[in-house]
Amino acid sequence: xxxxxxxDVTRVFRRDGKDFLILDGINLTxxxxxxxxxVGPSGCGKTTCMRMAAGLEFPxxxxxxxxxxxxxxxxxxxxxxxxxxxxxxxxxxxENIDFGLRSKGLGKHEREKLIAHYIDLMNLKGxxxxxxxxxxxxxxxxxxxxxxxALNPHVLLMDEPFGALDAQTRxxxxxxxxxxxxxxxRTVLFITHAVEEAVYLADRVVIMxxxxxxxxxxxxxxxxxxxxxxxxxxxxxxxxxxxxxxxxRTRIWKSLREEHAGTDH
Amino acid sequence: xxxxxxxxxxxxxxxxxxIGFFAFWYLARVLHFAPPQFLPMxxxxxxxxxxxxxNPFAGxxxxxxxxxxxxxxxxxxxxxxxxxxxxxxxMGWFRLLDDIVTPLFDGLRFIAPVAWVPFAALWFGTGIxxxxxxxxxxxxxxxxxNAYRGARNVDVRFLEAASMLGVGNFRTITxxxxxxxxxxIIAGLRIGAGLGWMSLVGAELIVxxxxxxxxxxxxxxxxxxxxxxAGMIAIGVVGVVIDVLIRRLERWLLKHRNA
Numbered sequence: 377x378x379x380x381x382x383x384d385v386t387r388v389f390r391r392d393g394k395d396f397l398i399l400d401g402i403n404l405t406x407x408x409x410x411x412x413x414x415v416g417p418s419g420c421g422k423t424t425c426m427r428m429a430a431g432l433e434f435p436x437x438x439x440x441x442x443x444x445x446x447x448x449x450x451x452x453x454x455x456x457x458x459x460x461x462x463x464x465x466x467x468x469x470x471e472n473i474d475f476g477l478r479s480k481g482l483g484k485h486e487r488e489k490l491i492a493h494y495i496d497l498m499n500l501k502g503x504x505x506x507x508x509x510x511x512x513x514x515x516x517x518x519x520x521x522x523x524x525x526a527l528n529p530h531v532l533l534m535d536e537p538f539g540a541l542d543a544q545t546r547x548x549x550x551x552x553x554x555x556x557x558x559x560x561x562r563t564v565l566f567i568t569h570a571v572e573e574a575v576y577l578a579d580r581v582v583i584m585x586x587x588x589x590x591x592x593x594x595x596x597x598x599x600x601x602x603x604x605x606x607x608x609x610x611x612x613x614x615x616x617x618x619x620x621x622x623x624x625r626t627r628i629w630k631s632l633r634e635e636h637a638g639t640d641h
Numbered sequence: 642x643x644x645x646x647x648x649x650x651x652x653x654x655x656x657x658x659x660i661g662f663f664a665f666w667y668l669a670r671v672l673h674f675a676p677p678q679f680l681p682m683x684x685x686x687x688x689x690x691x692x693x694x695x696n697p698f699a700g701x702x703x704x705x706x707x708x709x710x711x712x713x714x715x716x717x718x719x720x721x722x723x724x725x726x727x728x729x730x731x732m733g734w735f736r737l738l739d740d741i742v743t744p745l746f747d748g749l750r751f752i753a754p755v756a757w758v759p760f761a762a763l764w765f766g767t768g769i770x771x772x773x774x775x776x777x778x779x780x781x782x783x784x785x786x787n788a789y790r791g792a793r794n795v796d797v798r799f800l801e802a803a804s805m806l807g808v809g810n811f812r813t814i815t816x817x818x819x820x821x822x823x824x825x826i827i828a829g830l831r832i833g834a835g836l837g838w839m840s841l842v843g844a845e846l847i848v849x850x851x852x853x854x855x856x857x858x859x860x861x862x863x864x865x866x867x868x869x870x871a872g873m874i875a876i877g878v879v880g881v882v883i884d885v886l887i888r889r890l891e892r893w894l895l896k897h898r899n900a
């Protein structure tokens with residue numbers, strides 16, 4: 377069982393002696409093996425939510441628990457995939473994936489097996505000894521995802537992982553992540569501002585208001601996906617053509633647009 | 642290279658500077674601004690430099706003086722790098738250590754290395770120990786400061802990634818802080834090597850019985866200004882070689898990085 381639980385979470389930033397409320401009354405439980413995407417206008421605090429689950433930031437009031445334990449520091453049970461990949465430029469692909477594994481007290485043989493498995497899974501074969509700057513953005517993010525998955529974490533936290541990629545690469549990565557997520561279901565908290573990406577990937581989509589960020593509504597995508605059998609289509613554009621997909625996407629768009637209108641005043 | 646200056650222009654300007662310098666030097670002698678024993682001619686210095694390679698002065702040929710100096714330099718500089726870099730990185734990582742060391746260090750680093758000469762001689766003698774301490778005093782502060790600054794300026798993304806991966810303190814320092822700080826560390830080594838090499842000659846002027854500094858001070862008492870100048874040139878050339886070697890080290894350490 378791996379759950380993420382936000383209970384009455386608020387977050388206040390202090391700048392120039394003034395307090396800014398950026399998150400207000402967040403209550404959300406990500407169930408075991410559930411894929412939850414958070415969408416919201418920029419600056420709504422969605423990344424802060426992810427960082428609190430990771431232990432990189434902490435709530436001002438309320439609590440964030442992973443597996444019913446209050447998060448106090450970062451750890452390999454909560455692997456993060458960052459928007460800017462955060463691969464170590466002085467380490468090869470193999471060394472980047474191995475870096476976290478070496479902290480887990482695994483034997484050399486076991487580690488090599490895991491690395492080979494995820495290199496294969498993320499289509500990185502032949503690039504084991506390449507350095508990050510020799511890879512494209514999409515390849516770099518594959519390494520970061522392999523690095524996160526190889527830790528066998530309880531939960532995966534992804535902060536706009538495809539935000540820095542070009543549109544074509546992004547689509548390929550989204551399709552691969554869907555395959556990976558259906559094959560190896562994990563508890564995932566996925567932050568994005570791309571509505572289609574959220575609908576395509578997630579079981580539930582959380583829509584946030586503009587600052588101070590509150591949860592505006594939560595949409596159940598999984599039941600629609602299963603009843604309309606989206607997974608029979610292997611290509612994202614086929615799924616995106618389905619009426620049920622379009623319907624959900626439009627609904628979220630409208631909801632977000634209200635938020636943008638709200639900030640225009 | 643500068644955008645505004647082409648390569649041929651650059652060489653022309655370099656030539657003008659160099660020729661002008663030597664012309665001025667010769668002119669100073671030709672017009673009797675300085676007597677011969679105060680200012681040897683450039684070609685005399687060059688001849689002396691070659692002569693010193695074969696004929697001993699103050700007991701040793703030039704190569705042996707240089708070797709004695711380099712040995713002391715290697716000890717002092719090596720020690721400074723070996724202590725300064727790990728300590729600086731650790732100070733950049735552990736706040737407590739930073740608070741303990743920094744005030745003391747900030748006070749000590751403004752003392753000129755040569756000011757340590759009396760104590761260096763008393764504590765470690767005038768052979769290799771004393772000069773080593775003086776070189777250490779010159780080379781240590783930049784080694785430490787730059788490793789510290791490099792560690793403090795590491796991109797927070799790398800530190801967050803390391804902590805998320807469950808990597809402990811030791812491996813974070815050796816595998817994240819150190820490689821990330823390499824450019825800063827190398828800059829520190831270059832400054833440290835320069836200061837150390839300069840301090841060395843200062844130290845040898847006073848304490849040692851061999852080495853380049855000693856050669857210069859002995860030549861001075863013999864009013865052999867051509868020997869003094871030959872020694873100065875040899876010191877300068879070797880200093881440049883040391884700097885080039887450190888830059889090579891940097892290129893080797895950074896060979897896998899993005900340009």
